Amino acid sequence: MSKFEPMKYRHIFFDLDHTLWDFKTNSLATLQELFVTYKLSRVFDDFDSFHEKYEKHNLRLWNLYRRGKVTRQALNFDRFYLPFSEAGFDDPVIAGQFGKDYLAISPTKTKLMPYTLELLNYLKAKYTLHIITNGFREVQERKLEMCGIRPYFNKVFISDLIGVQKPNIRFFEYAVKSTNARKKESLVVGDSLEVDIAGAQNYGLDHVFFNSKQISHEKKVMLEISSLKQLFDFL
Ligand SMILES: [Mg+2]
Known part of the structure; x- marks a missing residue:
């Protein structure tokens, strides 16, 4: 070398x-905001239990995306749809909207x-x-x-x-x-x-x-x- x-x-x-x-701070702030907007406390015990599930799927999906195994659309849908449905909230429309909002809001954060x-x-x-x-x-x-x-x-x-x-x-x-x-x-x-x-x-x-x-x-x-x-x- x-x-x-x-x-x-x-x-x-x-x-x-x-x-x-x-990324970490900006992403977390966005997810916390959306957790409130989408009233996800009705679905998850608290923000942390949502976030833990999200992180697990997000990491796995990014690895697949990096290797060309999933499309960016699937990545951005599944990383929300899967944690939601695991918690018993099976709603593809809301998950899709949540994903769109995440992509719209997180890049506006400036930390x-x-x-x-x-x-x-x-x-x-x-x-x-x-x-x-x-x-x-x-x-x-x-x-x-x-x-x-x-x-x-x-x-x-x-x-x-x-x-x-x-x-x-x-x-x-x-x-x-x-x-x-x-x-x-x-x-x-x-x-x-x-x-x-x-x-x-x-x-x-x-x-x-x-x-x-x-x-x-x-x-x-x-x-x-x-x-x-x-x-x-x-x-
Ligand atoms: Mg980096």
């Missing part, structure tokens, strides 16, 4: 969810990971910045606009538009080639070992693993941080 050398980088490719945009704005302000003078994200086009674009960070990025790469998802090397190849960056001048920053880091490694890009939850792992990574603040020292 090559060494982390800040002097050689010219392009930085940032993941969006959980790396810059605080960012700590130091995001400070870091982007610092980096923009030294590097060309891009976004590399798995997700739905209109959702990811809306997030970037609503939280005000779109202007920091030169290009935004969304799996939905490219047709393949990270960690597929074709995603990374497409992103690097579209920016006319050289591979050795490119750095990937992301929070997922399986998605961002594995993809960067397979395609041969330098990378930073943003391990905000400080999970323990055995993977060899080039650089690991637990706060974006640390990047001020490295870049």
Whole structure:
């Protein structure tokens, strides 16, 4: 593996969810809001019991979606329909509407990971910045606009538009080639070992693993941080 050398980088490719945009907080706020709107306390004991079921299905469905086993429509329907029906509330129409509302509301939430704005302000003078994200086009674009960070990025790469998802090397190849960056001048920053880091490694890009939850792992990574603040020292 090559060494982390800040002097050689010219392009930085940032993941969006959980790396810059605080997905967990924003998603939770949306689900709590919708839990009240849809009066789901009639169905579940409390918010947590709904959320637990939702997380289980959502995670499983995202893994299937990533491998092309389910469509995005099925993903967004089933992640609500299945927890609802497990709790005895079998209503495809309401589940479908809930899914639509979730996709409409969550990208309007604007909580960012700590130091995001400070870091982007610092980096923009030294590097060309891009976004590399798995997700739905209109959702990811809306997030970037609503939280005000779109202007920091030169290009935004969304799996939905490219047709393949990270960690597929074709995603990374497409992103690097579209920016006319050289591979050795490119750095990937992301929070997922399986998605961002594995993809960067397979395609041969330098990378930073943003391990905000400080999970323990055995993977060899080039650089690991637990706060974006640390990047001020490295870049
Ligand atoms: Mg992420």
